[in-house]
Amino acid sequence: MAQSAIELKGIDKSFGAVRANRDINLEIAPGTIHGIIGENGAGKSTLMSILYGFYQADRGEIFVNGQKTDIDSPNDAIAAGIGMVHQHFMLVHNFTVLENIILGAEGSSLLNTGIARARSELHRLEEEYSLDVDPDAIVEQLPVGLQQRVEILKALYRGAEILILDEPTGVLTPAEADHLFRILRKLKDEGKTIVLITHKLREIMAVTDNVSVMRQGTMVATRKTAATTVEELAELMVGRRVLLRVEKGEASPSGVKLSVKNLSVRDSRGVTMVDNVSFDVRAGEIVGIAGVAGNGQSELIEAIAGTRRAETGTVLLDGAPIDVAGSADPGELRARGLAHVPEDRHHVGLVLPFEENENSILGYHGMDFYLNGPFLNIEAIRSDARDKIEKYDIRPADCRLKTANFSGGNQQKIVLAREMEKDPGVLVVGQPTRGVDVGAIEFIHKQLIAMRDQGKAVLLISVELDEIRSLSDRILVMFDGRVVGERGPDATEGELGLLMAGVEAQEAAE
């Protein structure tokens, strides 16, 4: 067998009391795409940061191409032919592509010679790997897919033979992700070794040759991708059997709870994002809204939840109108039984520096239950938070911990617990499982189904088509601000994909 491109032996790393990596052994064959999968916090990123010299391991050895290599800084990693594409791009936003690429590898103390060399080298790399990008474009003006390409070029420019990609598709649209995978295969064909870190099982199956699974800081298994299944990997990741398909019974919808009529919404630039949309959500059903991000779904649920003014239209909650174009505010709507799980939990749903128990009452903090005269009833708030922690299995089970210290999945559970526990009649949910681990996804999906079965009306938007298909009883597809179709839960991905791409809408217009 050929020598391993990378071999890790007995890597250990602790941050304070937390052991992020324990006794990790890993071999990566040259010229392959090797996936590393695990839940958030399983230690994948830490391991790769050690390999890239960003952190130093407490114990253990690294071999690159069979040579024992000490990697004390990114410089050593670069010298050993290792390049990394970080989850959050390490780009200077107001520099040109070229400036970003040469940063740290300028060649000489004056820029003009280095820039000229970089320009021709970049041209060669672009030809070789078909990675088109304008070298003089300002990075912040490029779409994220192209910014990521700049990161890849940066690594290749430094002569990387081994490329590590940390959660590369988190910020990409499905089409951009597919393009990335084509690039990765091309790089592999050219003899590069690629390490792909992700928590998305589908990506592992789609693009890797081998896959290693991490759980709670340990390496639990390595498999040939062709010889494993999504179910096996999910079980290895979580440590127990995971239901990837949502189990649910027939919906038994009754009366209309939420009725949207001729709703139009503009965004802050004045562009019409929701254009004359009408639909109903009945008690006991989940209505999913599918669509490529940016087609008006976000503005739609913000208008319904009272966090964005609508232009025109009416929304009826239990038959009574909501003043969506005027005075409606989220507090009033909560009091009337409409709860809202916002899409962006970091900026809208939570105050990250707050303690968990404080976030678990935000928006409901004016309720008598949490008050003691004009003051907050700290005891009541904390015991209530502890109840929710237990019921929703929020980990770590510490209501005094800063919210920023919880993982994405647990943060989302904090928001869900807050919004669901006040027994709302209507639940509006945006991206419930974005950045959430497989195990927590299963839990959140079960909770949403349980809400439905209790006779609540649930309006769901998600960019994950799988999620829409497996949860919804009815699927509406939005394209360019309009609802372009309604389908049942048995609609195929291809059928919905065409609607989402506006194909039918365009044909009708012609």
Next chain:
Amino acid sequence: MDFLNLILQLLDATIRVSVPLLLACLAGLYSERSGVFDIGLEGKMLAGAFAGASTAAVTGSAWLGMLAAITISVFFALVHGFASITHRGNQIVSGVAINFIAAGSTVILGQAWFSQGGRTPSLVADARFNAITLPFADTLREVPLIGPIYSELVSGHSLIAYIAFLMVPFTWWVLFRTRFGLRLRAVGENPAAVDTAGISVAWLRYRAVICTGVLTGLAGTYLAVSQNAGFVKDMTAGKGFIALAALIFAKWRPVPAMFACLLFGFLDAFAIRFQGIALPLIGKVPVQLMQALPYILTVILLAGFIGKAIPPKAGGVAYVKER
């Protein structure tokens, strides 16, 4: 001809008052472009002025005075660096502390050493940087228009003034044409990008604050060893803060920084030249109003006329490796 003379005098004064502003402004530019906010320009300038004047008074050498000024100023800059880069302290607090230390210690040490109420002894001409007459300044004086401009305006400033204005293209060149400049700009915007490229964030920022120290030291030297013949208590008189305003006004770019400093310098020169003189229509304007004019205009300009000034993105934030 009188009118031309008046204009020339005014512009000549503008250049003289602009020099310390310009040096301090460029000093701030190096530091802030690297992501270290520096509200302590004032204090470093003052400490430099005191060290320069004291040394020049004792040794009789302007050059040794300059060396002392730069040394002390760089020392204060490194203190600021140590607090805000190594120990990740609050950069505003550290800068304010430096201003207080400089304001207090210069007076105390001045009194202790020279017993002249915080002043340093008056410097003799040899211990100062005097006006330099450029070649042909006298021969060209009679040539209409160009003659007076060359001999009055361009010629006849101290060495430090010429250095200050040469620092403008030099700083531009450093910032946009050298490896150091590229990295400096990068570390002020996204230090993580610099770190992952295998470059030390701390060392880069230390080099930037050293540049700041050198330039504020020069500014102090200009004040005490060139423009004036010795150190006077609080002689910087807020110039460090005006320089910061000019830096924002110039959006952290060297050439606009020069024009911003010249504008503020002009306002200052105008106020000095016309105080106590009756203006047509308005009549005699109170001295205090004339003196306040530069500051009032600073507020108006900064509030309304510069558009959005976007500081370096990582400015004011200590770099911590993320977990």
